[in-house]
Amino acid sequence: MLTWIYSNNKLSFTLRCKTTGWCAVAFTTGDGRGMQDYDIALGGVASGDNYLNDYWSTSTTKPSKDSANNFVLTTASEADGYTTVQFERDPETSDTANDVQFKPGTEVTIAWAMHNSLDGDVDISKHTDRQVLPTKYILVPGAANMLESRVMLSAILAAIVVYLVS
Numbered sequence: 001m002l003t004w005i006y007s008n009n010k011l012s013f014t015l016r017c018k019t020t021g022w023c024a025v026a027f028t029t030g031d032g033r034g035m036q037d038y039d040i041a042l043g044g045v046a047s048g049d050n051y052l053n054d055y056w057s058t059s060t061t062k063p064s065k066d067s068a069n070n071f072v073l074t075t076a077s078e079a080d081g082y083t084t085v086q087f088e089r090d091p092e093t094s095d096t097a098n099d100v101q102f103k104p105g106t107e108v109t110i111a112w113a114m115h116n117s118l119d120g121d122v123d124i125s126k127h128t129d130r131q132v133l134p135t136k137y138i139l140v141p142g143a144a145n146m147l148e149s150r151v152m153l154s155a156i157l158a159a160i161v162v163y164l165v166s
């Protein structure tokens with residue numbers, strides 16, 4: 001499940017996955033196919049230490065770690081077989097080559113991935129599960145709605161519920 005709040009020119013995310021390995025969310029302005037131009041936040045808990053790393057993907061090969069980590073870890077935890085990662089990011093960054101720029105009204109495709117047991121604090125291995133959501137989302141509302149927006153992605157919740165039940 002992914003939730004986010006846009007307030008005071010900051011995006012705050014909470015990502016929760018049914019795993020004790022790494023958990024990731026990716027954003028792209030493209031259609032989401034082939035991991036093309038994915039801006040990825042990948043985090044979790046390894047040996048009691050929380051981590052969150054920023055990756056950029058251009059294809060289905062292993063993504064490269066972004067030299068400028070623009071995702072800021074707030075907290076991460078593991079409990080009852082779930083990993084929860086909370087983090088923040090400015091909507092727009094100076095890293096225009098390796099970050100999706102969340103301008104007001106920009107539609108993005110969201111994907112999630114996880115590894116069911118391996119941590120990704122040092123290196124990442126191929127995901128054991130993943131999904132590209134079929135709908136585009138606006139994380140930063142247009143100028144007319146810029147006060148504060150709280151959005152919960154019911155599509156992600158429904159997809160994860162289906163995964164958990166199966």
